Amino acid sequence: xxxWVEVCAADxxxxxxxxxxxxxxxxxxxxxxxxxxxxxxxxxxTHEKIHLADGLVMDDIIECPKxxxxxxxxxxxxxxxxxCVNLKxxxxxxxxxxxxxxxx
Ligand code: FES
Numbered sequence: 001x002x003x004w005v006e007v008c009a010a011d012x013x014x015x016x017x018x019x020x021x022x023x024x025x026x027x028x029x030x031x032x033x034x035x036x037x038x039x040x041x042x043x044x045x046t047h048e049k050i051h052l053a054d055g056l057v058m059d060d061i062i063e064c065p066k067x068x069x070x071x072x073x074x075x076x077x078x079x080x081x082x083x084c085v086n087l088k089x090x091x092x093x094x095x096x097x098x099x100x101x102x103x104x
Contacts, residue, residue, distance in 0.1 A: 004093065004100040010038070013099065018062060018073070020053035023103070028090065029053045030099060031073045033060060038092040039073050040101040046078065046085035
């Protein structure tokens with residue numbers, strides 16, 4: 001069953017930026033791409049559990065702030081050493097100006 005959870009107002013995330021979202025003991029990263037689409041992944045780097053929301057968004061890449069590992073935030077794919085385990089991604093929708101992520 002799809003469980004849509006409200007994150008924030010869409011305009012609270014700048015283009016080419018990321019925010020941290022904590023929900024029921026889990027942490028997520030929610031992104032707004034340069035072309036104004038929204039994406040969500042697990043919030044912690046798969047290398048050493050650092051918050052990715054403190055990292056840098058560049059095009060469709062999130063760069064981890066600790067060792068500069070890179071992931072595609074659109075697919076979760078690990079893109080550069082030292083990360084080699086992909087991130088889990090979540091469906092996102094925008095409705096009535098708010099961002100929701102799907103937690104199955
Ligand atoms: S903790 Fe993210 S690359 Fe090492």
